[in-house]
Amino acid sequence: MDLLGLYLSIPFCRSKCTYCNFASGVFPAAYHERYIARLEEDLRGLRSGAKSWNAALPDAANSIYLGGGTPTLLAPALIRRLFTSLRREFALTPTAEITVECAPGQMEPPVLDALAECGVNRISFGVQSFVDSEARQTGRLHSRSVALEDIARVRAAGIHAVSVDLIAGLPGQTQDSWFESLGVLADTGVDHASIYMLEVDDESRLGREMLAGGGRYHAQQVPEDDLIAEMYTEAIGFLAGLGLAQYEISNFARPGYESRHNRKYWRREPYLGCGLDAHSMLRSYTGAALRFATTDDLEGYLAGPAWRESPRALSREEELEEAWFLGLRLNEGMSLPALREEFSAPAVRGCRDTVAELEHEGLLRLADGDRVALTPRGRLLSNEVFARFLAEPAAP
Template sequence: MESVGVYISVPFCKAKCSFCNFASDVFGAGRMEGYVARLVEEIREARVRAARMGAVLPERVDTVYFGGGTPSLLEPKMMKEIFAALRGEFVVDAGAEITLECAPGQLADATLAELLGQGLNRVSLGVQSFVDAEAAAVGRLHTLAMCLGEMERLRAAGVLDLGVDLIAGLPLQTESSWRYSIAEAVGTGSAHVSVYMLEVDGESRLGRESLAGGTRYGAGALPADEAVADWYLEACAALGSAGVMQYEISNFARQGFRSRHNVKYWRREAYVGFGLDAHSMLRMEDGVVRFQNGDELDGYMGGGVLPLLGARVEPVFVRGDEAFEEAVFLGLRMNEGVSLAGLRREFGLGLVSGLTDALVELVEAGLVGMEGERVWLTGRGRLLSNEVFERVLVAA
């Protein structure tokens, strides 16, 4: 029976990181209560919304992912309301992967207890850096001691699928401090590690300060892009040597601890998102439909039945050539790459044949590896993935 992954967007934070331009911010408890009520309403409308677009919304749920923002800030009763709504509209597998994104030190005992009772079995800690000065420079509220304490506490509670997020390229970061954070991730026994290279968004506080030539938020102490690229490659090697194997451009895991939910995105499996700026992809008879909510909180919180458009972004129907392009560039994000034979079976000979010249050029440039029917990105190709995808999509 086909399943669907569920993403729950919680756009609330205790403090806004200087590099962040996500649809999230600092709000009071009253705003959270209203948001959860709206979220519950949206979950209950899910089947009507899918039917309007001619999409198939599976009844069975095998992954639930709370992201944000900092969803761990929600009170226990709010979590209970969300799960009640989910179980009222879907059949959540007994062995479903249920993930919570959490900032160290921002998960109350009562909320953790409620989530464990609901089946929580995976936590992703937004560490970004294990070096206190680097974390503080971008507005993170935790310290190394808090991170270590949080990991110990979660394991004691039975959460063994415990991951950390790290960012290469933070203000004040150096080669040695980056190595320290990677070593801590390994040394703490993290089951999963996500490694992102900082992209300074011009709309974030850090981005605006950097463009203006200022020094606030550490804008005057950003590492060079070349150094960040080297640190990323070093992290790939160090994590792999420690048994935390890369399986996607930014994601590494010990055996058996890949994020089942995130793998859905790269394999183009069905997922549905609820909440501010949440994205969805559902199957149709002749392709897929992608749709999302808007990123303005007031628009999302508006009264009445949520419209198909308005507070939501217009849906995009992906068929034919566009579906093929998606399968190629999303599949290439994973280390296992894509199977040309599989692409031929799904999309036909013609579209795959058009890739041949581009793939030969990319192999010669050292950006893509190719053996038989399997194609994958090399280490250098992952660094230049946008350029690779652009070349592949032009050929397709």
């Protein structure tokens, strides 16, 4: 049986970033203990839940990811409790990747000690910009020097796998300031980076302001889409020069430092998400993909139980669509023989016209004769490409 990836959502933030519409927020610390107790209860009930859903729940996990939110706002004692519960329910492989997301400047020394003690071996820093004015304008609370100090602190604590997130397209960002952030990232010598093109959610504060044509949150200073695309493209070349190869639309790493956890999503390997607004994919005993999610309402989540509805088993057509739009995110692309083996040759033939059209439009390319991958332009227009696979009629 596959090894599991475990995701734990910790939805607490010190302030709300203007562009963010995740199910996260600023809540009193009193919620933290209740939340961890709820998570522990969910973890305890997992095995019986999986049995009743006819879902194969692996006994062992080789990745854990604490995201959110800002997991490092939890008190050290709560972090230890959570890891104790996790290890009680799942055997962790000796080389398990254990990642925690961190907002720079929001990790007190005892918290870092607790993370190291619990076996955390990877930290993903949501820096977004190393230019102080840009970070501040979006509600981030750190400066460049604080971010750099934090990277040094986690390394000194023995956590050497460090990732930095940057966003191309923040309000006020220019090509010069973008290269300034990339240059600082280069100086850190990190082995992994995530580069996102700003996608303003209509429900975020910044999104609502942009829709209304207002100027709050520096909404008028969001760069044009073309410039954002240019910044992203420039970053790909710049990072490649540092030895950080693009392996997914938004992710770059030195060989061997790719995120094992996130790759499970794109390769459709089983993962279980616990906590607020967490998504899961397990396999049934017959091999069907079972998808389910928790509520995004904190009070509702605390009132439990977490999984109100039974998982939904995907049809074969839906699974094939997923295989395309998740697998194509990876630079390695999709293996056609593997697809045929999983879904049958006629089913894959049913996508032939879509692939041919996208290839003709320069969005997909055939590689090594038996793989299909996005072109650089396809990566810029990936949502358009994925939508075309969704529109694919059901295979006969």
